[in-house]
Amino acid sequence: MKFPLLKLAVTGSLVAMLLAGCSSKPTDRGQQYKDGKITSQFALRNQPNAIGAPVNGGDFVNQVQQVQGASSRMYQRQQSTFNAIQSWLNAGGDTRQLRNYGIEAWQMEGADDYGNVQFTGYYTPVIHARYTRQGEFQYPIYRMPPKHGRYKLPRRADIYNGAIDSRFVIAWSNSLIDNFMMDVQGSGYVDYGDGRPFTFFGYGGKNGWAYHSIGKELIDRGEVKREDMSMQAIRDWADNHSYAEVRQMLESNDSFVFFKPEPFTPVRGASAIPLVAKASVAADRSLIPPGSVLLAEVPQLNEKGKFNGKYQMRLMVALDVGGAIKGQHFDIYQGIGQEAAHLAGFYNHYGRVWILKSAPGAGVFSANPVFSQ
DSSP: OOSTTSTHIIIIIITOOOSOSSSSSOOTTSOOOTTOOOOSSEEEESSOSOOSOOSOHHHHHHHHHHHHHHOHHHHHHHHHHHHHHHHHHHTTOOGGGGGGGTEEEEEEOBTTSSSBEEEEEEEEOEEEEESSOBTTBOEEEEOOOOOOTTOOOOOHHHHHTTOSOGGGEEEEESOHHHHHHHHHHSOEEEEOSSSSOOEEEEEEEEOSOOOOOHHHHHHHTTSSOGGGOSHHHHHHHHHTSOHHHHHHHHTTOOOOEEEEEESSOOOBOTTSOBOOTTSEEEOOTTTSOTTOEEEEEEEEEOTTSOEEEEEEEEEEEEEEOOTTOOSSEEEEEEEESHHHHHHHHHOEEEEOEEEEEESTTOSOBOSSOOBOO
């Protein structure tokens, strides 16, 4: 995800749903109301109303090490917070003891002013492909062709019809919908099937046409219920329809992404820092500066993607961005491959989030309000 602002066109805007429903206080996607109304974007909670310890302390420490190795500036800016959290984790990570370790917890107001922050998910796909067109490998993946002046490149439908010269093809995959999912995520790994390490396909540009939500299109056509919409629902729909129907649906989105092959490399977010699964998130930079630490109460899902009534406390670092990630909304990086895709495809749920800051000089907001950097 070199340029992840594209990857969230499905995970954010396509699957976002309003908290309002049959009840004014729904709970089906993990919403809670135990903290009452929150009247500001961030509320200082010296002792969060949550019991338990983070389940991913080791992954969080790994993610901080990635920050330290890739961006000394970000690490130094957040070092006092990182160190305080490390001491807290070493002592057991009891949420009721945060203040004892010089940590302030600022609770986010959520999408509904009751602390219910939206969680979606994203992942890094692995595409099976070949260097040449053969057998089942019939679906081209393109590098960025040259643009001529201010003219836009062809629309998606025209590209599917061969409007771009084949010399710009960098791989032939065996799945049109897999290509589309990599388009949405903004990058991915390609397995050419020759035993060599995967090739990383980084974001290489787009054709310049506006994005149209496939999820919204399916909802508007009555193909998928709004409450059931997710990336997994889109894939399930595609698996149960003909190639012609899938292609016609995808062609309703004129936008198209091109890729740039690179040697195998760790997945990096917008901050150019390798991402650790479930220990990093994409966030709205106008609200949450890169490197900020989240203590999140993440709702757990069953095998069908439904909230099972339980939560996990997780520590995560804001290291990525997304075009659809605005305000009280985080996109959790789920990892690489099919299992990660399965998890990412289901997430469109709500949980509570506290931004953690070291106490000395922390907790000061500017007028917008944004955490001081």
